[in-house]
Structures are given as C-alpha cells and as structure tokens.
Amino acid sequence: MEKSQLGLIEQSFNVKYSDGVREALDELPDSFTITDPSIYGHPIVYASWGFLEVFGYSKNEVIGRNGRVFQGPKTNRRSVMAIREAIREERGIQISLLNYRKDGTPFWMLFHMCPVYSEKDGRVVHFLGVQVPILRRRKSLGGGIGRKGGVCHDGGNCREAVYRCCRREVCSNSIMGVDRAVSVDSVAGLDHTDVDVEGPCEASDQEKTKAIVIVNNIMSVLANYSELRGRLVNDKRCCQSVTSLLSSSLTISFGRIKQSFVLTDAQLPDMPIVYASDAFLKLTGFLRHEVLGRNCRFLSGEDTDRGTQLQIKQCIQKEQPCTVHILNYRKDGTPFWNFLHISPIRSASGKVAYFVGIQIEDTSEARGKQGLNPEMRHRSVVAAVKVAVRGWSMGASTS
Amino acid sequence: MMLKIKRVPTLVSNFQKDEDEIGARGVGCGRNCLRNCCLPGSKLPLYAFKNLSYGKFVADETMEPPVDFLESLLLGEWEDRQQKGLFRYDVTACETKVIPGEYGFIAQLNEGRHLKKRPTEFRVDKVLQPFDGSKFNFTKVGQEELLFQFEASDEDEVQLYPDAPIDAEKSPSVVAINVSPIEYGHVLLIPKVLECLPQRIDRDSFLLALHMAVEAANPYFRLGYNSLGAFATINHLHFQAYYLAVQFPIEKAPTQKISVTGARVKISEMLNYPVRGLVFEGGNTLEDLANVVSDCCICLQENNIPYNVLISDSGKRIFLLPQCYAEKQALGEVSPELLDTQVNPAVWEISGHMVLKRKEDYEGATEANAWRLLAEVSLSEVRFQEVTALIFEAIGLSVEENEHAPEGSPEDLDVTPPQPMEEIDGLSTHTTMVPV
Known part of the structure; x- marks a missing residue:
C-alpha cells in the first residue's frame, strides 16, 4: 500500500475521534470493521480483534483493503450487489453472507452494515460493518412450500432485514456480558470443515438481534469519542439542509x-x-x-x-x-x-x-x-x- | 403463416438511413465505411485484453489511465463522439428516475429516440435468418462511429495500440457507438464485423462479450443481447452495452438454484420477477461459463425460441430470458394500452430499464405498470418449464429435485419455519424498540 494511502487511513480515524477510541474499540469482543467511503477504494480503516480472530488475518493485512477480499467463489452475488446498493443509497442493511477466512475456508455470517453520520454536516463519514457468525442448524426440508408461493425476500432483499441503527437507550442497556459469552469463542469452536456453502443460511432472530445490539454498542463508543473531539458522529443523519452535500x-x-x-x-x-x-x-x-x-x-x-x-x-x-x-x-x-x-x-x-x-x-x-x-x-x-x-x-x- | 409485427426501427447508425439520403463524397463510396471501397489504410485503436485471466494494466503513474483501462478508452472515445455531435440527442439531457417500489424500476423519458417515420414490418417467427447484405449492416457504418477494436492479446498483459491498422484479413471485432443511446456510453460490440455473421450466438462471440464485461471491471457496465423475434432489429451479430450506475430490478430478483454443471456453473431460476428466466454463475473458468450459456442460447435459437441475454455484475452473473411478446403482438394478443406505450420489451426493458416515449407514460410510470408489461413478455410457467427441460437436455443436465438434495435447499428462500427464539435476558425485546 502507498504511504499516502496509509496516511489518509490514519487521518480518517484520528481527526474524527479523540485519542483512546482505538483502545476502547479494541476492548469490544465482537467482529467488526469500519470503512471510509471518502478514500480511494473504500478501505477498511479499523478492524476489531474479534474480526482478525474470526478471519485469521493480521491487522496489517486487513487495513487499507476493501471488504470484498473476504468474499469468494461461493459468495452469493445477489447479496454482494445488495450491499453495494445499500452503500450507494447510504442506508443500513442486514444480510447473510458467505465469507472466507485467510486459509480459504468459507463460513456463514450475518453482516450488518450501517452508515455513521457526521453530526456537523450530515455527511456519511464511515460505514460500520458487524459480522455475527451464524451457527448452522440443519434446515428442515420445508416440505410443501410452493416454488412461487412461499417466497420470502430475505437474503437479497434488504427491506425486511434493514434496521436503522438504534437509539441510545438501547445501547445503554448493557448486554456486554451476553455478547462476550457467545461471540468469538463459539466461532473458534465451530467445526468449519463441513460448511454447507451451497444452501441458504438464514440467521436466527437471536443472531439478528445480536447484530443490532453490537452495532448499538459500537455506535455509542464512536459517539462518545467523537463528542470529545467536538465532531459528533451519529447513527442518524441530523441535518438535511446541506444542498451541496455529496453522498x-x-x-x-x-x-x-x-x-x-x-x-x-x-x-x-x-x-x-x-x-x-x-x-x-x-x-x-x-x-x-x-x-x-x-x-x-x-x-x-x-x-x-x-x-x-x-x-x-x-x-x-x-x-x-x-x-x-x-x-x-x-x-x-x-x-x-x-x-x-x-x-x-x-x-x-x-x-x-x-x-x-x-x-x-x-x-x-x-x-x-x-x-x-x-x-x-x-x-x-x-x-x-x-x-x-x-x-x-x-x-x-x-x- | 408468417408472423410479422410493424414497428419503427431505431437508428443505431447515422448511415442506417435510406440509401439515397447519403450523398457520395470523397474516396470510396464516400461514407468512409468498412467495406472494400473505403477500408484500405484505415486505422482504429486496438484494445487487446489479457487472454487467460483478468489482469490490470500496470504502468508508471503518469501513464496510468484515469479509471480502469477499458473504461477510460470506451468513455473517452464516446465523449469524443458526443462532442463531435454524432449522436441524435444528448442522452444526459433526457430526464430519468427510479420509480418508487420494491424493485426500483428505472424510467427514462426519451422523446428524441423515436423516429417520426412510418413503421416497417418485421418478421418475428424466425429466430435464425440468413444474413442479407442488401439490408443495413455494420459494414456500412462510417468509421467515425467506431471506437476501437477489441481482441485477445498475445501478450501477458493488456495492450493498447492507438493507431492500429484495421486488418481485413483478421476480421476484427469492433465497438461502435449507438447513435440513439438509451444511456451514457451506449455501444455495440460487433464480433468479427467483416464476416457478416447473422444475429445468432456462437461460443466464441459470446466469450468475447463476456470478456468485455470482465475487462470493463465496472458492475454498472452491462452487456445485452436480443435475438431476432425478441426485438433485435438488425440481423448482423451484435451485443449492446452501456453504463447506468444503479442496480437493475432483475439483479434484485430472488433466485433458486436448480442445477450445477460438471464445470461448476450454477444454474438458477428467477423467482418473483415478472419475466421468468435462468441465471448462470460461477464455473471453473470464464470459458466454462461462456460455453454453458452459449450452448443454452444455441439450443433456444435452434428451437426457434426468441430470447434475451443480460451479462451483469462484471460478467459474474448472466440472465437468460426466453420471451414471447412479439409473437403475442403479431397474433393480436397484446392489449392496445400496452401497445400504445410503444415500449419494445428487449433486454434492457426486461431488466427493468424502461425507455418511454410519451411524457404521460413517464409521469404516470408505476411499478405495477412496468410489471404488467413485463408479465406479457414472459413465457407461462408451464411453457417455461418445458423450455428449461429442453435446454437442460441439450446441455446434458437434469434439474435437481429438492427432496433428493438436502444440501441444495432453495437458495435465498426462507423455507424454514421460524426458529424458536432462545431466551436470553434483555435481548428479546430489542427488536421492537428499533425504529425501522
């Protein structure tokens, strides 16, 4: 990676948040990344320890790269396009996605992405992406559901699964203890030699809720550390009045x-x-x-x-x-x-x-x-x- | 009985007018065309793509193109023709919008594309027709409408030769502008232009089109193909392509896997989209993917079934859509209201990009209207399953039965009964607190 690019990445984080934000994020056990759409290639500017552990990469191998490097041949293209579209429209998305570890083994995760807004001008300064590994259950064969009849838009269609990032009250309900118990350890314990990469993988409601909770947690950390800087970031776009705003x-x-x-x-x-x-x-x-x-x-x-x-x-x-x-x-x-x-x-x-x-x-x-x-x-x-x-x-x- | 429809053909070239409108000037026939009269000594930039796998042109910083190489060349040359005034209108001055709704159909108001000309009869009941040199074809276009030659490179990297001769012996594949663009960068890829191939898919030509999608390296650059009987108007082999930086509705449709070929090309069926169709993805190599799709196309055209093809997602997903609209139209089975819109449902319309000629249609465009039109284009469920069986037989595959394939339960379909929520304190109530 070029030096100038690395500099931009450092800056991307440092000018928006006060010192200690990395340390605070490092404390969180979950797998998540933060990306900056204003830098060439929309690179990852922060990756959590949980992320590195789940994906098997070192920090240096991840910072500066685009999230698509974790996709592979069996990753559903329609889901990838749905994420691209969500970024384009600057909205949140929650979707099951097949990702690949560094060693090439695939695994299913629930990907929850949402924009982080600057409170000052309403611009999207970052995208936060949270990865909740999906614990596979055997699917029941769902007998009797007609080909056209029982179609649900989950998976690629984002409407149902999209949540706006949540309110602060939710964040204040500390659920940290619960998260610690289920996140990284349970993944490490998964037998990933036998992943059914073909079939669909629907996250459970519990996993979906968990992703939202993690997002809220991280958002409140980001909000706190940006407050100290005087450039508050937010989970909601606050001022819509800026006409010259480029998305x-x-x-x-x-x-x-x-x-x-x-x-x-x-x-x-x-x-x-x-x-x-x-x-x-x-x-x-x-x-x-x-x-x-x-x-x-x-x-x-x-x-x-x-x-x-x-x-x-x-x-x-x-x-x-x-x-x-x-x-x-x-x-x-x-x-x-x-x-x-x-x-x-x-x-x-x-x-x-x-x-x-x-x-x-x-x-x-x-x-x-x-x-x-x-x-x-x-x-x-x-x-x-x-x-x-x-x-x-x-x-x-x-x- | 011979089935015909009447329609006003769209001008794709400024040389597609009646012969007597073009006066002779200069050397040759005076049009600087691609035939023997004008071709000798002609030059055209040549873009040679790396043959085996996708590789990027690397050079020092000042030589690096502003965007990916093929895109820089294509867009730069296209903008050049725009500034030279070769197009019939400025397509960026045509109003366009995303229609509110689940799929986000795209409507464009284009009052300039439509010729004020009397309609011509088109035969729609024969997907394969011999090439007819007396009709308009791409050897008759002026060289100023050509942007570049496109071929596989002998070298291990992408090459651009700005002043390459047009070698008639090699019959180059060329990229030309469409003078009636439906979006910015609308071009035609004409494989082996001088060989005068009729509009029919073959393996090599399809692979070339797929290479172009890969080389363009931009998911918003898509290629399309219309067979005869599915709204192709020129019987000279060509693909179309343009840039449109939004997702097409067809790309959002849920799919269900129905089979995988020996070369690991996954074939799915589209669900919950007004036009029934097949989706092809994967494959061990690009050639595997191209071969499976072209074999399916060959099967359709040999069985006289009109179809459209969309190459999407930089060549990673290909949609194949057999259709029967023109046949219905010829038999008088399409309602007058739909006919009045004069929308010809070719590959772009089927993909969800509607070019409308009347302001009232544009202003009143709704998802329901778009859906209604496209539903008329689709084969019936019964006919679609028949056609799928025909295709599968041709490529030696069988449809996977769901009950025999527990691993391959329908992709993207929620056939699972809701999972009982495991109780974790403080978690279960959060969902409802989230503002949606």
Missing part, C-alpha cells in the same frame, strides 16, 4: 478517478467547489478544506491571461465544454501551465447541475508519453463523472 456513493465513484479534477456546483452562487480529487490537492498543494466552498479562480494569479479567463466564463454561461491552456498558481506561489478542460454535467433531471474541471499539468514530458493522450484523459474523466452523477441523482430526483 458517499458519489465520493466512492469519484475516488476511482485517478486524475486531478474538481466538481463545482452550478446551482450555488459563484459556483463553489464541492469535490476535489486527491490528485488535484497533490498538484496544487492545497488541503481539501482550503478549496471546498471556493470558486476555482483562486488558482489564477498575476500573469494569468485575462482573455483565457473570459473564454472560460463564456463557455460556462453557454453551458458548453471548453479546453484551454491557462497559467495557474500552486499554494506555494509557483506557477504551472494547466491544460484545463471544463464540461457541464447534467443531473438525472436533464439540467446542468455541476461543472467538472480537469487539470493536466502541461509539461513536455507528459506530451511524449505513451498511453492515453491528454485530450482522451480529459474526456474519460468527464464521462466517468457524468455516469456517476446521473446514476446518483436518479434516485434523488424522485423525492
């Missing part, structure tokens, strides 16, 4: 794009930046919070050509794409030639909602390189952003 599904899609670009909100006054890619921050030397909410013109300076700036302005007014070479300045004041492409981005309603700006530093060596040429890179990014925004806003437009 974590968009952030995940954008995180895939390894290129300097920013997204500006066409509906807000002076078109502020609502997203800046890591490559943009690297290129310009700014920190994310220094650019979000600002208009892009801070990149221009003394020797920036006014005509070029005007040209950009006119294209934006006409909602047309434009490509220019413009002299920009980094945070440290050093200038660079920016081969800039700007394009309008429509939401699912068909109206221009954003503009994307893609920066490629104009150097002679970049020109001579093999691979995709700069013009093609511009267009690839425009296209990837269009696909992401359209998909994301389709659900949003109906409300």
Whole structure:
C-alpha cells in the first residue's frame, strides 16, 4: 500500500475521534470493521480483534483493503450487489453472507452494515460493518412450500432485514456480558470443515438481534469519542439542509478517478467547489478544506491571461465544454501551465447541475508519453463523472 | 403463416438511413465505411485484453489511465463522439428516475429516440435468418462511429495500440457507438464485423462479450443481447452495452438454484420477477461459463425460441430470458394500452430499464405498470418449464429435485419455519424498540 494511502487511513480515524477510541474499540469482543467511503477504494480503516480472530488475518493485512477480499467463489452475488446498493443509497442493511477466512475456508455470517453520520454536516463519514457468525442448524426440508408461493425476500432483499441503527437507550442497556459469552469463542469452536456453502443460511432472530445490539454498542463508543473531539458522529443523519452535500456513493465513484479534477456546483452562487480529487490537492498543494466552498479562480494569479479567463466564463454561461491552456498558481506561489478542460454535467433531471474541471499539468514530458493522450484523459474523466452523477441523482430526483 | 409485427426501427447508425439520403463524397463510396471501397489504410485503436485471466494494466503513474483501462478508452472515445455531435440527442439531457417500489424500476423519458417515420414490418417467427447484405449492416457504418477494436492479446498483459491498422484479413471485432443511446456510453460490440455473421450466438462471440464485461471491471457496465423475434432489429451479430450506475430490478430478483454443471456453473431460476428466466454463475473458468450459456442460447435459437441475454455484475452473473411478446403482438394478443406505450420489451426493458416515449407514460410510470408489461413478455410457467427441460437436455443436465438434495435447499428462500427464539435476558425485546 502507498504511504499516502496509509496516511489518509490514519487521518480518517484520528481527526474524527479523540485519542483512546482505538483502545476502547479494541476492548469490544465482537467482529467488526469500519470503512471510509471518502478514500480511494473504500478501505477498511479499523478492524476489531474479534474480526482478525474470526478471519485469521493480521491487522496489517486487513487495513487499507476493501471488504470484498473476504468474499469468494461461493459468495452469493445477489447479496454482494445488495450491499453495494445499500452503500450507494447510504442506508443500513442486514444480510447473510458467505465469507472466507485467510486459509480459504468459507463460513456463514450475518453482516450488518450501517452508515455513521457526521453530526456537523450530515455527511456519511464511515460505514460500520458487524459480522455475527451464524451457527448452522440443519434446515428442515420445508416440505410443501410452493416454488412461487412461499417466497420470502430475505437474503437479497434488504427491506425486511434493514434496521436503522438504534437509539441510545438501547445501547445503554448493557448486554456486554451476553455478547462476550457467545461471540468469538463459539466461532473458534465451530467445526468449519463441513460448511454447507451451497444452501441458504438464514440467521436466527437471536443472531439478528445480536447484530443490532453490537452495532448499538459500537455506535455509542464512536459517539462518545467523537463528542470529545467536538465532531459528533451519529447513527442518524441530523441535518438535511446541506444542498451541496455529496453522498458517499458519489465520493466512492469519484475516488476511482485517478486524475486531478474538481466538481463545482452550478446551482450555488459563484459556483463553489464541492469535490476535489486527491490528485488535484497533490498538484496544487492545497488541503481539501482550503478549496471546498471556493470558486476555482483562486488558482489564477498575476500573469494569468485575462482573455483565457473570459473564454472560460463564456463557455460556462453557454453551458458548453471548453479546453484551454491557462497559467495557474500552486499554494506555494509557483506557477504551472494547466491544460484545463471544463464540461457541464447534467443531473438525472436533464439540467446542468455541476461543472467538472480537469487539470493536466502541461509539461513536455507528459506530451511524449505513451498511453492515453491528454485530450482522451480529459474526456474519460468527464464521462466517468457524468455516469456517476446521473446514476446518483436518479434516485434523488424522485423525492 | 408468417408472423410479422410493424414497428419503427431505431437508428443505431447515422448511415442506417435510406440509401439515397447519403450523398457520395470523397474516396470510396464516400461514407468512409468498412467495406472494400473505403477500408484500405484505415486505422482504429486496438484494445487487446489479457487472454487467460483478468489482469490490470500496470504502468508508471503518469501513464496510468484515469479509471480502469477499458473504461477510460470506451468513455473517452464516446465523449469524443458526443462532442463531435454524432449522436441524435444528448442522452444526459433526457430526464430519468427510479420509480418508487420494491424493485426500483428505472424510467427514462426519451422523446428524441423515436423516429417520426412510418413503421416497417418485421418478421418475428424466425429466430435464425440468413444474413442479407442488401439490408443495413455494420459494414456500412462510417468509421467515425467506431471506437476501437477489441481482441485477445498475445501478450501477458493488456495492450493498447492507438493507431492500429484495421486488418481485413483478421476480421476484427469492433465497438461502435449507438447513435440513439438509451444511456451514457451506449455501444455495440460487433464480433468479427467483416464476416457478416447473422444475429445468432456462437461460443466464441459470446466469450468475447463476456470478456468485455470482465475487462470493463465496472458492475454498472452491462452487456445485452436480443435475438431476432425478441426485438433485435438488425440481423448482423451484435451485443449492446452501456453504463447506468444503479442496480437493475432483475439483479434484485430472488433466485433458486436448480442445477450445477460438471464445470461448476450454477444454474438458477428467477423467482418473483415478472419475466421468468435462468441465471448462470460461477464455473471453473470464464470459458466454462461462456460455453454453458452459449450452448443454452444455441439450443433456444435452434428451437426457434426468441430470447434475451443480460451479462451483469462484471460478467459474474448472466440472465437468460426466453420471451414471447412479439409473437403475442403479431397474433393480436397484446392489449392496445400496452401497445400504445410503444415500449419494445428487449433486454434492457426486461431488466427493468424502461425507455418511454410519451411524457404521460413517464409521469404516470408505476411499478405495477412496468410489471404488467413485463408479465406479457414472459413465457407461462408451464411453457417455461418445458423450455428449461429442453435446454437442460441439450446441455446434458437434469434439474435437481429438492427432496433428493438436502444440501441444495432453495437458495435465498426462507423455507424454514421460524426458529424458536432462545431466551436470553434483555435481548428479546430489542427488536421492537428499533425504529425501522
């Protein structure tokens, strides 16, 4: 893993919670992970001891990886898609899932995932995933249930099994003792040589309830330690008023794009930046919070050509794409030639909602390189952003 | 009796107009097409995928593509054609929404796709028809509508040749734009374009399509296939594909495993979805999966049963859907209200993505309406079981009987009576306290 990625992962946790949060989470016996959707690849930023024990990995092998590495050939694809969809829609899900340990042995678990919101701006800062191993019972053969008749949507359809993360009262009912008794030890004791990976595995009500209880426990730890930091996290989205809020599904899609670009909100006054890619921050030397909410013109300076700036302005007014070479300045004041492409981005309603700006530093060596040429890179990014925004806003437009 | 339906064909190419509309200009026939008149000396980017297993293109940072390699190429070239104005409309300006409901059907209002043209007659009772060079086919498209060539690499890694010659001897497989896109990135994959294969699935072509799904490495990029009689309008072998970053309703349908082949391809039946169909997953190799599915398709087309195919989840799940809508339509068995919507239930509609031509249909779109239309597309339960038996016979499999297969109790089905809740103090009451 790259150093910068590890740094982001450290930060992901440390800026949101006060010291001691890891220690407090380490105390919990359960198997769970915390992931950060704003980092490229939606990696795991925390894994509990219980998780490492159940899955047979060391901490270093798990941090920075995406949860999909624990899936295998027999993992139900529909369930995987249902989880992906829940992340996209930023909602909770509880679903049976076949996972694989490091040694390749599969086992069934009840996976309960839910978003962790920032109380400040309602953004999803993390996803919490709890894994409750399912103790298999022999299925009765369920005689007489018709093929179409007795269909229950459990398993892939999330509606029934989704619980919002629970209230604090629930957390305060300490059930720690119960959990300790059943969680890790019982798994270690399971004979996992004979797992029926084919059949469905329905968790019992008890297991389902247990997952909820564990989630509540962890949420209250996270809430406590974020309170001390002054950035409260919550199990419910508190402020819905933030119009320029980008959902974590968009952030995940954008995180895939390894290129300097920013997204500006066409509906807000002076078109502020609502997203800046890591490559943009690297290129310009700014920190994310220094650019979000600002208009892009801070990149221009003394020797920036006014005509070029005007040209950009006119294209934006006409909602047309434009490509220019413009002299920009980094945070440290050093200038660079920016081969800039700007394009309008429509939401699912068909109206221009954003503009994307893609920066490629104009150097002679970049020109001579093999691979995709700069013009093609511009267009690839425009296209990837269009696909992401359209998909994301389709659900949003109906409300 | 010959069964026919009347419909207005969708233009997939700007060269699919009446011959006299296109004036001759420049060299060759003047259209810069793919035939002998224009082909010599032509170049087109070539994307060569790693043949054996899925591998990523690795290079130094400045060479690394913005997104996965095939996606960067496909989307970049598509956006380029958009900026050049080759499409009949900007599909991102077409309003679209997820219809509220359990499955989340997707509706798009597309008033520009529909040609104001008189309908043409289509024969719908023959799934296999010989190629007819006098009709529109993809050798007639202009080269500007082609995005790249797509083939297996001889090397151990993905290769991109930006200026590869189009070698007529090798009959390249090409990816072309659909000038009437139903979503962003709508393209056509045309296997061995110069061989002029009719619309019929064969093992190699299907494997190529599956490779494309794997290479794209994005679960929101899906490929689809319509046989003749199941709303294919061009009898020249092609698959379609586009990007849509939401889950399709068909992908949410519960399934029940019915068999596993020797090569470990799992075959399931969809449950609780308006169109009955089979789902294929797994297999020891990608080729195993491709072979089982293409053998099933071959069985259907040889038995003159129209069908649609959806390649989903980056090639990990394939849906096969025999259908009978066109036949019903030709026999006058479809209600006028459904016909009035002019929705042609091809693979995308069956998957739950409805492209609507009238504003009133878009605004009044409900899950019940979508369901009603798709229910007409489906084979009846009896006919579906017959067709499944036919397919299984062709690929030498038998349907697993549930009573003989305690291990294979129906997947995702809750056939278990509710488990008695073991009493643990303080636990049993929590469920009800949770706000749902």
